[in-house]
């Protein structure tokens with residue numbers, strides 16, 4: 001076979017492109033097969049994250065935050081803005097520019113690292129042979145020393161709310177509204193529901209979220225979830241728990257959603273409906289039947305802790321395998337696998353993967369919750385400190401929220417950090433580093449934090465584990 005590479009990666013999202021770049025850095029000839037086509041019809045690298053996920057959602061969160069600030073917060077600073085208008089088309093165009101710049105950046109990185117980009121659909125036809133189907137239907141076969149599957153995930157669809165991509169959309173569509181829907185319904189009050197609900201609510205939509213579970217943000221620390229629920233309610237997000245959506249009817253004037261809650265049958269009529277009830281792995285048409293690639297019962301590629309599949313020299317990383325569906329988790333797996341293919345000891349610390357929800361206040365956590373530790377019978381101590389007692393947070397008028405640190409009751413080793421508050425997404429990194437180094441609450445307590453900064457809240461929470469926070473009664 002003429003077309004040989006040391007490594008072929010299928011999928012150019014964060015997991016795949018990081019695997020490819022690390023392979024190239026380690027001296028391996030590398031190709032990436034990816035089939036993504038951006039809405040302008042152009043093939044684009046970066047996968048879900050850069051094109052329709054992390055980046056565009058954060059671009060819109062930022063724009064909507066600016067708008068909200070001008071309208072609702074600046075007057076408290078003595079700044080009075082009049083005649084403020086909203087140009088949604090321009091907001092979307094800015095988001096598209098950010099996406100294009102970043103996906104173009106990955107293309108440059110591929111060129112600089114001499115990585116071949118094969119645009120088309122990749123399929124494992126023999127354990128180490130990938131068939132690429134180009135957009136015109138032509139097929140080519142490539143052989144590799146190792147193959148990395150990084151095909152990512154896509155939105156789950158539900159029979160009760162089929163997408164029409166007009167009024168009923170998934171997260172891709174929620175990033176493309178051309179005007180602010182006066183009434184917006186969202187099925188699923190998870191990460192996407194809260195982030196996209198925040199965007200459109202700040203821009204003026206009346207937002208109702210229908211969540212199947214009785215508990216709000218189930219996997220999150222209970223105290224953090226309660227603070228978040230209260231804050232989001234205050235912002236106007238109408239979060240209805242314990243709802244079972246039974247059907248939708250699309251009409252001229254909107255979408256009527258039928259659902260059941262503990263009081264019985266209910267109806268909600270909205271202008272647009274976003275369905276965001278989770279994501280599922282892209283494993284359809286990924287490998288020929290005779291290859292016998294093992295999937296787990298939920299359709300994820302079955303891998304061990306070092307992302308090896310059941311086939312020799314075939315690895316899988318990112319959303320297509322078990323674990324949290326987060327860009328940084330996939331990136332780390334991609335790097336680990338590249339290093340292992342090169343004979344090194346790449347490793348991912350699954351215990352210290354941070355989570356962030358980019359609402360206002362932001363929610364971020366790492367490690368174990370109190371509930372998990374109780375269940376596991378692990379003795380622990382907690383230290384909690386509120387942003388209301390932090391000088392910088394007060395100066396910013398951002399006083400809602402807390403930092404909670406959890407440490408082992410006997411060894412003081414940090415086991416978890418749970419933050420809700422301003423810039424929680426950045427503050428969590430300190431706890432991640434401390435945990436990665438096997439640090440204790442005492443280590444953070446003895447570390448000097450600049451004043452006045454939000455990070456002093458982490459410092460005080462660490463002191464509070466030993467009941468010696470300075471700026472609160474312990």
Ligand code: FAD
Pocket residue numbers: 010011012013014015016017033034035036037046047048049050052053054055057120121122123150151152153171192282285286317318319320325326327328330
């Ligand atoms: P993907 O990014 O999904 O990339 C897979 C690529 O493979 C795609 O380009 C796909 O077209 C291609 N592909 C699939 N099958 C084939 C095939 N057979 N042949 C060729 N190509 C193929 N995560 C965060 O950490 N932070 C966030 O803030 C965040 N925000 C998000 C917001 C939204 C709205 C969404 C939807 C997701 C968000 N995520 C976020 C999740 C994040 O996008 C994913 O975890 C991440 O993109 C997974 O990376 P991946 O490389 O595994 O797969």
Ligand code: NAD
Pocket residue numbers: 158187188189190191192193195210211212213243244245276277278279324325326355356357358
């Ligand atoms: P999610 O798992 O976060 O939330 C889905 C929610 O929908 C859950 O609360 C679930 O109980 C609910 N649900 C499921 N079926 C339902 C139904 N039939 N009716 C009503 N509610 C129902 O999933 P998501 O919000 O779709 O996001 C998918 C994944 O993408 C996330 O889990 C995360 O891994 C990733 N993501 C991450 C970020 C971030 O890191 N900031 C942002 C967006 C997405």
